[in-house]
Amino acid sequence: MRLKGRHVVITGASGGIGEQIAYEAARQGAVPVLLARNVERLKEISARIKAQYGVSAPHMELDVSDREMVEAVFSQLLKELGGIDVLVNNAGFGVFRYIEDIDLAEMEAMFAVNVFGVIACTKSVYSHMKERGSGHIINIASQAGKIATPKSSVYSATKHAVIGFTDSLRLEASRFGVFVTAVNPGPVETRFFDLADETGDYVRNVSRWMLRPEAVAKRVVAVMMTPTREVNMPGWMDVGSRLYRLAPGLVEKVAKRAFFQK
Template identity: 35%
Template sequence: MKQTEPVALVTGASSGFGLLTAVALARRGYRTIATMRNPENSTDLLKKAAAAGVEEAIVVLPMDVTDQAQIHQTVSAVLQAYGRIDVLINNAGFAAGGFVEDVPMDIWRKQIETNVFGVIAVTKAVLPAMRQRGSGCIVNIGSVAGRIAFPGYGPYSTSKFALEGFSEALRLEMKPFGVRVVLLEPGPYRTDIWQKGFGSMSGRADSPYRHALQRVLRYSKKAAETAPDPAQVADRIVQIVESARPKLRYLLGWSPALSLMGKALLPWRWYEYIVERLMR
C-alpha cells in the first residue's frame, strides 16, 4: 500500500448503505475497512466488490459497535497496519418499532446502545488519530426520522434525534482540528433495515394499539416499495467525503424535504391532522 493511499472505515458494512458505501469508496481509491459484527456475513459485500473490480481494496474486520474492547482492537489494528484513518462512516444500526407502551425496555436500551452509544464509541476511538493528523471526515448516517417522529417508530426516532445533537456538538468541537463532521438524513430507501424492522415490531395480540400499528406498517411497506435506489446515498457519501467544505446536514430524498417543509410551515395541529389522515 502506498503511504498516501487514503483509508476509510465503514461500520455495518454487511448490507444496505454500509455495503454500497464500502464498494463506492474502494472504487475511488480508498483502502476500505469494512466492519461488521460477523465477518461471515461479508459474502454479498465481496461479491459486489469483485463485480466492481475492487475486492483487493476491501478489508473485512469484525466490529460490534456495542463491544468497547472490540472497537479499540479493530481501530488499533487498522492504525497499526495503515498508519491512518481518513474517513469514518458511522452506518451500523437497526430500526426498532412499536408503540411506546408496547416496546419492552430491553429493546429501548438495545436501540440506544447500538444507534447512539455505538456511534459515539467508534467515533471516540478514531478521533485521536484524525486530530493528530489535522484532517479527516466523519459521516454519521442519521435519518429524516431524526427530524420528524412518526407513530410506531418511537425507539428509532429517539436514537436518530440523539444523533442530531451529537453530530452538531462534534462538528463544532472538531472544526478547529481540521476534522469535518457530516450528518446524513436519508428518507426511505430500498435497504433491508426496514424489512428487518417490520419483522421485529413490538406489539401484543391484545394491544390497544394493534390496529394503529397495522396501519403504520401498511403505510411503511408502501413507502418502502416505492423507495429509490440506495446506491444514490453511497454515491453522495463519496462526494461528501471528497468535499473540502461539506455542510453539516444533507437531507436525501424528495419526500423527506416535503415533510420537513410541511412540519416547519404548518401549525402543529394541522400537521397532526395530516398524520392522522395518513394512518386511516
C-alpha cells in the first residue's frame, strides 16, 4: 500500500528499464506517468498497463534535452495530476568510442540528455515536492559513473556528473522530507547497446553478466518513498567499485584486461 495511488513520473519510459519500472509500479498500485519521445510506443505501454493492472497510465511526449518542453510538460502534469510523488530520471543514452573517435556533437547530445535533462526535470518538480514536504527523486546513473573504463570516457563523465548532482541534491532535499536516490546498475540487457555498442563486441563479452531490466525495475520500485541513498547492481560490481575507490591503481592493474572488453 506504500505506493497505492502515488503518481510516479518516469522519463525514458518507452523501453528498457523505464518501461519495466512502469509495469512494476502499476503492479503495486501506483499511477505511472510515461514520458518519452516515442509517443506511439507510450500508447502501447499505457494500454498494456490498463489491461493487465487496471491502472491508468497517462503519457506525454518529452525530449528531456529540450528545456522549454520540459518546463511545459511538467507544468501541465502538475496542473492535471495535482501532485507528483516520485520522479524517475531514467532517460539517457551512450556511445562507446575511443577519445580520438569521439564526435563532439554526440558528446553534447549525451550531456544534454544524461545530465542537463536530469537537472531540468528535477528542477521542474523539486519546488513542488519541497513545498509538500514529501517526494522522491530517483536518478538512474550507472556503475560507469564510479569506474570509468576505456571507450566510455564521455558516457562515464555524464554518469559521474549525475552521481555528483544526486549526492548534493540528497543533502539539500533531506531538510524538507524529500528523498533522493542514485541507481547504479552495471550493463543491462536493453536496446541501449544498439547505439552504444554498434559492433556488438561488448555485449558478446559481458552477456553472461548482464542484468535483466525487470530485476533493476523491481529494485527501483522497492525503494520508492524510502530514504535509500543508493541502489547498486550487481553486488559483485558494487564491491569492485568500493575497492576501486580505496585502491584505484591496484584495481586498474589487476582488472586492466577486463576493462578493455568494449
